[in-house]
Amino acid sequence: MEILSSRTILRPEDYSATLGFYRDVLGLAIAREYPGGTVFFAGQGLIEVAAHGGSEQQARFxxxxxxxxxxxxxxxxxxxxxxxxxxxxxxxxxxxxxxxxxxxxxxxxxxxxxxxxxxxxxxxxxxxxx
CATH class of the missing domain: 3.10.180.10 (2,3-Dihydroxybiphenyl 1,2-Dioxygenase, domain 1)
Structure with missing residues (x-):
């Protein structure tokens, strides 16, 4: 198997609060944005904060x-x-x-x-x- 790229996807309960934390508090640069999500550069990795999800039915990180x-x-x-x-x-x-x-x-x-x-x-x- 050849892995071409990877990232960690977070589906928070409060998208706005989590988006603000990674963007404004930690100061991570935005790699890209899409309707309902933002992907941040995190050193050599990526962290995606997705607005969809975040329910109790979802497996907890x-x-x-x-x-x-x-x-x-x-x-x-x-x-x-x-x-x-x-x-x-x-x-x-x-x-x-x-x-x-x-x-x-x-x-x-x-x-x-x-x-x-x-x-x-x-x-x-x-x-x-x-």
Whole structure:
């Protein structure tokens, strides 16, 4: 199977509130809009907020959105000033990443992550060839 692209689709109970959160509070750039939905750039991924859905019959999203930021302390300050509740304060995890948790208007967890310069994710594991 060849995957050409992917995105996370959210179907919130309150479309306007969720749209405003991702657009105005988090400041995500709009990739495209269509009648009843907006797709946002989220780093190398896309998040779609769809106006259709959001009913009790729909399966509840039971995961988290993972978003890497350049400076977690600056992101936390910006979010607090915007009135966003911090679910879990920024801290370094045992696996070495710096993480902070917030939630969107429907309570979907958002993990904001800063990757330290010395973390294995940033290291080039390729061997040098002459």
């Amino acid at each position: 039971d995961g988290a959105l993972w978003m890497q930021v350049r400076d977690l302390t600056a992101a936390q300050t910006e979010l607090v000033l915007a009135g966003v509740k911090i679910v879990r304060e920024a801290r370094q995890e045992p696996w070495g990443l710096h993480e902070m948790w917030i939630a969107d208007p429907d309570g979907i967890p958002i993990v904001l992550v800063e990757i330290p310069a010395d973390h294995p994710i940033r290291r080039d594991s390729r061997t040098a060839t002459d």
